Amino acid sequence: MTNSVMPTYGRLDVAFTKGEGAWLTDTTGRQYLDALSGIAVCNLGHAHPAVAQAISDQATTLIHTSNLYHIPLQTKLADKLTDLSGMEQVFFCNSGAEANEAAIKIARKYGHEKGIDKPVIIVMDSSFHGRTMATLTATGNAKVHAGFEPLVPGFVRVPYNDLDALRMAISHWPEAVAVMLEPVQGEGGVKIPDDDYLIAVRDLCTQHKVLMMVDEVQTGIGRTGKWFAFQYSEDVLPDVIMLAKGLGNGMPIGACLVAGNAVGILQAGNHGSTFGGNPLVCRAALVVLETIEKDNLLDNVNKLNNHIVDGFKQALAGQDKVKEIRSLGFMFGIELTVSCTELVQKALDKGILINVTADNVVRLLPPLMINMDEANKIVTMVSELIIDFLASQANENEA
Ligand SMILES: Cc1ncc(COP(=O)(O)O)c(C=O)c1O
Numbered sequence: 001m002t003n004s005v006m007p008t009y010g011r012l013d014v015a016f017t018k019g020e021g022a023w024l025t026d027t028t029g030r031q032y033l034d035a036l037s038g039i040a041v042c043n044l045g046h047a048h049p050a051v052a053q054a055i056s057d058q059a060t061t062l063i064h065t066s067n068l069y070h071i072p073l074q075t076k077l078a079d080k081l082t083d084l085s086g087m088e089q090v091f092f093c094n095s096g097a098e099a100n101e102a103a104i105k106i107a108r109k110y111g112h113e114k115g116i117d118k119p120v121i122i123v124m125d126s127s128f129h130g131r132t133m134a135t136l137t138a139t140g141n142a143k144v145h146a147g148f149e150p151l152v153p154g155f156v157r158v159p160y161n162d163l164d165a166l167r168m169a170i171s172h173w174p175e176a177v178a179v180m181l182e183p184v185q186g187e188g189g190v191k192i193p194d195d196d197y198l199i200a201v202r203d204l205c206t207q208h209k210v211l212m213m214v215d216e217v218q219t220g221i222g223r224t225g226k227w228f229a230f231q232y233s234e235d236v237l238p239d240v241i242m243l244a245k246g247l248g249n250g251m252p253i254g255a256c257l258v259a260g261n262a263v264g265i266l267q268a269g270n271h272g273s274t275f276g277g278n279p280l281v282c283r284a285a286l287v288v289l290e291t292i293e294k295d296n297l298l299d300n301v302n303k304l305n306n307h308i309v310d311g312f313k314q315a316l317a318g319q320d321k322v323k324e325i326r327s328l329g330f331m332f333g334i335e336l337t338v339s340c341t342e343l344v345q346k347a348l349d350k351g352i353l354i355n356v357t358a359d360n361v362v363r364l365l366p367p368l369m370i371n372m373d374e375a376n377k378i379v380t381m382v383s384e385l386i387i388d389f390l391a392s393q394a395n396e397n398e399a
Contacts, residue, residue, distance in 0.1 A: 012344065012345060012348055014026050014027075014032075014348060015027050016032075018046075018047075019034070019042075019045075019046025019047050020045070020046055020047050021045040021046065021047075021367070021369065021370075022034050022035075022045050022046075022366065022367050022369070022370045022374050023046070024046065024353070030351070031351065032348070032351050032352060032353055033351060033352045033353070033374065033377055033378065033381070034046070034352075034353045034366070034367065035352055035353055035354050035364045035365070035366045035378050035382070036353045036354060036355050036363075036364070036365050036366075037246075037365050037366060037367045038250065039218075039245070039355070039365065040186070040218045040223055040245045040246055040331075040365045041245045041246060041248075041249065041250055042249055042250055042367055043221060043222060043223065043246040043249060043288070043292070043297075043367055043368045043369075044249050044288060044291055044292070044297075044367065044368065044369055045367040045369050045370075046367075048249060048291065050287050050290075050291050051249050051251075051284055051287050051288060051291070053287075054283050054284055054286075054287040055251065055280065055283070055284050057283070058073075058279055058280050058283040058284075059280060061279075062279050062280075063278065063279060063280045064275070064278045064279065064280065065278070065279065066274065067272060067273070067274075067276065067277070071277060071278065071279060071282065073279045073282035073283050073286065074092060074277040074278075074279075074282045076282070076286060077090075077092075077277070077282045077285050077286050077289075078090040078092075080286065080289055081243075081255060081257060081289075082257065084227045084228075084289070085227065085228055085241060085257055086237050086259065087237070087238075087241060087257035087258060087259045088257075088258060088259045088260075088263050089257070089258050089259075089263055090255050090256070090257050090258075091255065091256045091257075091258075091266065091271065091276070092253065092254070092255050092273070092276040092277025092281075092282070093244075093253075093254040093255070093256065093273045093276040093277075094252045094253065094254055094273060094275050094276060094281075095130070095244050095252060095254045096129075096130055096215075096217035096218075096242065096243075096244035096245060096254055097129070097130025097131055097132045097135045097254075098130075098132075098244075098254050098273065098276075099217060099242035099243060099244050099254035099255055099256045100129045100130050100132075100134075100135045100138065100180075100215060100217070100242050100256075101130075101132055101134055101135060102242070102256035102266070102271060103178075103180065103213045103215075103240045103242050103256050104121060104134045104135070104138065104180075105266065105270070105271055106211070106213075106240060106256070106258065106262050106265045106266055107119060107121050107177045107178035107180070107211055107213065107240075108121075108154070108177065109265050109266065109270065110177055110178070110211055110261065110262065110265050111175070111177035113265070114177070114209075116174075116175050116177060118153075118154065118175055119154055119175055119176075119177040119178075120154055120155070120156055120173045120175040120176050120177065121138065121154060121155050121156075121176075121177060121178045121179075121180055121213075122155075122156055122157075122158060122166065122169050122170065122173070122176055122178070122179045122180070122210075123138045123139075123140060123155050123156070123157050123158075123179075123180050123181070124140050124157065124158060124159070124160040124180075124181050124182070124185070125140040125157055125158070125159045125160055126140050126141065126160055126185055126188035126189065126191065126358070127139055127140040127141075127160065127180075127181065127182055127185060127188060127215075128140075128141065128144070128182070128185070128186065128187035128188060129180070129182075129215055129217075130217075131144070133148070133151075133152050134152045136148060136151075137151040137152040137155050138155055138180055140157055140160075140188070141187075141188075156169055156173060156176075160181070160185060160188070160191060160193065161191070161193040161194060161197055163197065163200050163201075163204075166179065166201065166204060167204060170204055170208045170210060171208075176208065176210050177210060177211060178205075178210055178211040178212070178213050178239075178240075179201060179204070179205055179210055179211070179212055179213065180213040180215065181201065181213075181214065181215065182214070182215045182216075182218070182219065183198060183214055183215075183216065183219050183224075183228075183229035183230050183232075183233075184218075184219050184224065184229055184328050184331055186218040186219070186331065186357070186363070186365075187218075187357055187358075188357070188358060189333060189335065189357055189358030189360075189361040189363075190326050190327070190331055190332065190333025190335075190357070190361055190363055191326075191333075192326055192327075192328050195232075195233075196233075197233075198214075198230060198232075198233035198236050199233045199234065199235070199236055202233070202235075202236045202237075202238070205239070209261070211239040211240055211261060211262055212238045212239050212240070213238065213239065213240040213241075213242070213262075214228075214229075214230050214238040214240070214241045214242070215241075215242045216228050216229060216230065216241050216242060216243055217242055217243060217244045217245055217254070218245055218331075218365075219328075219331065220241070220243045220245070220246060220247070221243065221245070221246035221247050221288070221289075221292070222246065222292050222297055222298050222301060222329075222368050223245075223246055223301075223329055223330055223331060223365070223368070224301075224328040224329035224330070224331060225298055225301040225302045225305060225328065225329030225330070226298065226329070227298070228241065229328065232328075237259055237260070238259070239258065239259055239260050239261050239262040240256065240257065240258050240259075240262045241256075241257045242254070242255070242256050242257075243255040243256075243257070246288070247285050247288065248281055248284050248285050248288065249284065249288045251280070251281045251284040251285070252275075252281065253277070253281040253282070253284070253285050254276075255277075292368070295369065297368040297369055298368075300368060300369065300370075301329045301330050301368050302329065304330075304370065304372070304375045305327060305328075305329055305330065307372070307375055308327070308332065308375050308378065308379055309325060309327050309332075311375075311376065311379035311380075311383075312325050312332075312334065312379055312382075312383060313325060315379060315380070315383035315387075316334070316383055316386060316387070319386070319387065319390060320337075321336050321337045321338055321390050321393075322334060322335075322336060322337075322386065322390075323335040323336060323337050330364075330365060330366055330368055331363075331364075331365060332362075332363065332364040332365075333357075333361045333362070333363055333364075334361065334362040334364075334382070334386065335360060335361045335362075336360045336361075336362070336386070336390070337360070338360060338390075338393065339359050339360050340356055340359075340360055340362065340386075340389060341356045341359060342389075343356055343362060343385055343386070343389055344356050346385055346388075346389065347381070347382070347385055350381055350384075350385060351381070352377075352378070352381045352382065352385075354382060354385075362382065362386065364378065364382065366378060
């Protein structure tokens, strides 16, 4: 189909007109179970009544004034986010890439204030941080870089979950000002580092006076069963965390939170955003956070995580092309030994929305509010898909 939208996405041939909870309805009236949440965005499900009510109330009261004035709802949201995270201050923007851009600017200015003219940020292989020039440079995926060179200077890359490599890089680069990483790599294939990895990264950063900047754009706001994934690592408080996606349940809001050495780096005139943290998005985000608390959604995630993983382990037992089933909270990755991108279309045909990342990892990011019945449906439908797909591949190879 040709149309006037720039073809930056390879889109599936379906359009949705309505959503309710974990279900979406397409233009023909067919229903689909959403096991992706708009890529970790609609954590409360679609058309959540409290979020819808708050947006509608706020739209008829005040949508936007500008950051030239105080915005009480922004202050309230910043207080809530700092309470939940242990961080100290918040800058609001509109997306994950922008939250990461703010972090990168903080790291560079922190370096300049220490007398480092050419600051270096250490980033990870197979990471994803966004599509702006600095965040695509930070991203550890050659496909994301291709065609946009020259990349932004001042980034060096090390393998993820490899402390020796990080230790060597920090010692090798006296200009190092920050380490930027995801606590679980989402786009990279639901890669979960060793239990003590972030603790050791924190220690190294503290020792070398380098900022620890944790990209929680996908993992944050309850996705992993804690408010923030870094909270799985005892006594770790990053200097910077970056949020977006689930914070607004679909309203575009991002945030860059600072603590410790990163506080006070950005001053008036150093950074900004016209829309960032306007009354409408802040009101929605406040209700998102309240609802996660009120409905005990972190408990729901933790309870259903075991159930879903056990279900997959049972259903996929004996499938020798299923390499590993990984999860933290409601981030699930089922790694196959073969490329499986075609499963996305097959899943859609079956009536469920899933994603395949890193070519061979089935990724599921269901809304945090699904019930037991929906969890069972996800396990049954996705297991069937994988089993049928692997069987059809085996038949093809025999023919
Ligand atoms: C970890 C991470 N960081 C940053 C981004 C970019 O966020 P956005 O698309 O809102 O710019 C994403 C998006 O998938 C992400 O997963």
